[in-house]
Amino acid sequence: MRLTTLVTSILLSSATLLAGCSANPVSGENQLSLMSEAEEIQTGQQAHREILAKTPPYQNAAIQAYVNRIGQLMAAQSHRNNLQFTFTVLDDPAVNAFALPGGYIYITTGLMAYLNSEAELAGVLGHEIGHVAARHNVSQASWGVVGGIVTSVLSEKLGNKDLIGTLGELGLSNYSRNQELDADGLGAEYLARAGYDPANMANVIATLQAYDQFKGGSSDPYRDLFSTHPNNDLRLQQLIGQARRYGTGTRDAGHETYLQQIEGLRLPLGNGQTVQVRLLTARPGDTFDNLARSSRLSNNPAMHLRVLNGLFPNGEPRPGQLLKTIQ
Structure with a gap:
């Protein structure tokens, strides 16, 4: 009887999971999503307020406008260009960029200091737009919810919360390797569609690698994806090659323009x-x-x-x- 109840409870959780599947906006394949687009936007809005309460935006209207202009150019190339994307430069020395559900994209002043062209800035923003376009963060949040449901069921029925407790955390971890590579591929595609050379995606990764080597290592699993220089990484070069179908880079990379903007x-x-x-x-x-x-x-x-x-x-x-x- 106890086993039957356990199986029934897990099957109900599985039914919740299956009911929450929807088509990925990029690939068209089924993807776990327990959040509608309206809920995604609402979640992003709330999290955006919390982010700004903890880390203020950089107080420079010209730089904010510049990043927003490049961001909107890249967002217009994305698979979800119906979203109202918001781009914010955070006053933070950490070398970082990230995205929230609903189209909220952030880049720190720390990362901007290490980039060397407008095309590299576009690559960073394109990568983060790619996560939003493919709803990676929504999928993560959904797995966290389902993980929590299954954790609750197993803990209640088996009574071993310590053993099972980590299951619910799986949906809240960093992006998977495949998701990061997908975002790189989408970033390269959006670069090409916007007129930049998609090879600038590799330049961004090389910059992050150089920073990590100088600092003595990275705690970011994404940066550890590439065991060699990005120009020698077959997976990344294949993604860049595929992106060239959309353009080979007629727009100037904007080296001096970018440096003058961040002086x-x-x-x-x-x-x-x-x-x-x-x-x-x-x-x-x-x-x-x-x-x-x-x-x-x-x-x-x-x-x-x-x-x-x-x-x-x-x-x-x-x-x-x-x-x-x-x-």
Whole structure:
């Protein structure tokens, strides 16, 4: 009798799961979704308010407008361009970008400092738009709900909450490897549709890898997806190759445009102090070793400047090259 009750309860939970399946907006395949689009948007709105209460937006109208313009360009290429996407630059030194359900996309000032072109910014935003387009975060939340239902059933019937308790957490973990690769592929596709070279998706990942290597490792599983340089990763290159069907990059990457937009970007240094991103033009004979002497970077500043300028691990500036430094 006890076993019959247990099986019945689990079957009811399974019925809830099956009833909550809907077509993925990108692939058309069935995907677990216990949240309607209206509920998704409402959830995102509430979470957006909570995010801004904890981490304020960066107080620079020009940078916010610039990121929003590039974000809206990318969102218009997406499989869910009916959504009203919201793009926010957060005043946070962490190197990060993320998305909430309903089209709320965030990028930190910390990450913006390490990007080196408008196309790379578009790639970051395109990746996060891809998560929203494929409803990855909705699927995660749905698995969390179903996991909670099954956890409750098993805990009640078997009485072993410690053993079963981790099941409900599975839906709340980081994106899966497949979801991250899907978002990379969608980001590359949206880059191509917007006129950028989709190879900039690999540039973004290379930048994150360089930052992690400089800092001594990453706690982000996404960045560990690529055991080699992104240009040598077969999976990513296949995705970029597929994206070229939509365009090969007629739009300028916007290296100097991007750097000029972020000049003066403030980053907290701690103890109430801040530093700023400043630009300089390399002169003949300049090296990162001598440029580092005038920066406010303290930990291996020459190597840090290489990371900032996309020349990690052993690049040197070219005469006339526009560079970032920290003052």
